[in-house]
Amino acid sequence: MSRLTALIILLLTLSQVANSNTTSFTKMFDIVFRNDLYYSSYLFLKKAIHSKGVVSQEKINIVLDSIHPSVFIHDYELDKFVSTKTNIDYAVGVRRFFLNDFKTAKRKFSSVRQNNSMFIESNYLLGLIYLTENKTQIASRYFKRCVRFADKKKRTDFKSEAYIKTFKNRCIQQVARISFSQKNYQASLRIMDYVKKTDYIWPRFLLDRAWSYYWSGQNERALGSVMTYKAPMLRRFMIPEANYLRALIYYEMCYFEKAENIKEDFNNATWKYRNFAKTASKNRLLRLISLNDAPKRKEDQFLYYYLKGYKKDIRYFSFQEASSRILNEIKKLSRVKSLKQAKLFLNSLYYYKRVIKEDFSDFLKNLTNDYFSQINHTRNAFVKLDLMISLKKRKNIAANKSSKFKDKMKTIDLDQIPNTDEKFIWDFQGGFWADELGDYAIALDNRCRS
Structure with missing residues (x-):
């Protein structure tokens, strides 16, 4: 049997199941899941849970592992589950978190148990919520739990070793920064040694x-x-x-001369190009981060080398993997797009693909906006440092020490x-x-x- 024939049979079966009256969405989920169409599975997972269908936690883990968080953030259907406890509480929590509904997000993330594949991420996000509430001790507890369970987490087809390490290191960094904010600098250094x-x-x-x-x-x-x-x-x-x-x-x-030389280097290599960070379009940033070789224009090189530091960031490789996975599902379903059920999948998949790309583009633009802000703040700091250097130099001249500091x-x-x-x-x-x-x-x- 060819793949195309198998897909046609799959979609015809789905159409028949959709017209049945018993456990239809659970059966639809199982059929799509068996064909490794995980984004399509997610559509029926929500419907199965909403209709009180029973889906194993193991299958839910695989689906949640494979879905990009941008899908959760923009999924209005998840609002149906705000007041009820379900096995997709993590997905609901992510959406509430990005809507600044921290109270609901906290409740949803707290319900995620150790057997849930999103347990590490839930603890990280809980830590961030408590940080926004200035409850640093509670935040630290969740970040430490994130580190502890990341060490126990085994890689899967969807969560690589790099992905797990990234979340672990994010949590380590937050614990270290909490110690730093409490002026416990030695503890902060000890914690960072774990990286x-x-x-x-x-x-x-x-x-x-x-x-x-x-x-x-x-x-x-x-x-x-x-x-x-x-x-x-x-x-x-x-x-x-x-x-x-x-x-x-x-x-x-x-x-003093070394300090002044650093300021001049900053002016020539960074300050000079600051406006390119502010004015670069999202499409330009997407193109630059995707390049394998440095561009020829100096202003493009300025942004290229900055963005290159994020090419192994979790947000970049998860964007690539998600785009590839969705595109693969779209190609499969496009072959039988004459069927009504396939069109339903395709519309959702195109929407998911679009919001994932938009969110990643926004992430890149936020990076360069922040870079522009950093450059301006650093320039202001250098102006103050210049004044301090001039003052100390004058004091040294008055004390006949100027030649000593060449x-x-x-x-x-x-x-x-x-x-x-x-x-x-x-x-x-x-x-x-x-x-x-x-x-x-x-x-x-x-x-x-x-």
């Missing part, structure tokens, strides 16, 4: 580490962390705030360090760093003390 340097998300923790070192009085270690961003392989992760912190530490150690020392030229090949680009094997570059930073004497 391995071979993990692609590790560079995003460097700035958090640097600020913890800075506020705990370890300027050398803080400098080492932000210096790491100068390694060629990590420049895609560069954030303007890291430039400012590096200059601030040099200022506090009386390396920056004559030889530094490591990180531009001479070759990049690694693409094979190692995400796991950082053979890379050059150290917070470890703290070893380099420690070699700098604090000239303000002498």
Whole structure:
């Protein structure tokens, strides 16, 4: 039997089942589920649950695992389940969360049990809700539970090792930031040590580490962390705030020329292109993040390298996987689109495909808007730092110390360090760093003390 014939039989069967009076939606769900049409299965899963049909938790887990969260966010049918407890409470909770109905979202996520495949995600989102309510201790408890159960979670066809690690690391970062907000900087550093340097998300923790070192009085270690961003392989992760912190530490150690040079580098390499981050269209951003090679135009390169740091982000690869999966289902059902039941599926699938793309485009635009905001805030911080440097320089001139603080020392030229090949680009094997570059930073004497 050909695939096309099998599909026609499938849709004819669905039409017959739809006209029956007993457990119709549950049967329809089972038929579509057996054919690996998970987005189509989701349509009948909701109808089966609404009509009090019984579907196994194992099958529900597979469907929920395979559905992109944007589908839940934009699914008005989930509003039918707000006041009742069901096995798709996670999906309902996601929609309520993005509608800022935190009270209902909290209730829905709290009902998700350990045997539910979305247990880790539920704890992460519960932690975020309690953070918005300034209940940091409760938030920390949920983030820690997320970390604990992520360690026990096994990869599936729909949840890769990278996906599970990403949620675990998100939760680790939130626990560390809670400790930081409570001025427990050493605890924050200990918690961040749980993230391995071979993990692609590790560079995003460097700035958090640097600020913890800075506020705990370890300027050398803080400098080492932000210096790491100068390694060629990590420049895609560069954030303007890291430039400012590096200059601030040099200022506090009386390396004034170094601080001023960093400001000039920031002006030439970042501030100069800031408006491209603000004005870039969503379609342009989608095109840039999809490129394999750097574009020729400088302004496109500016955005390309920034977006490239997100190419292994969970939101990027889940967008790719979801788009591919839905497109595959659309191709299958398009062959028999003359059937009324197939058209029902296709209309829903096209809608899902559209909202997933729109949400990801919005995510990219939010990234670049935030980047523009970061650049402006950093520029303002540099203006204040300039004034502080000028003031301290004048004091040193008055005290006849100006010649003592000339920056004559030889530094490591990180531009001479070759990049690694693409094979190692995400796991950082053979890379050059150290917070470890703290070893380099420690070699700098604090000239303000002498």
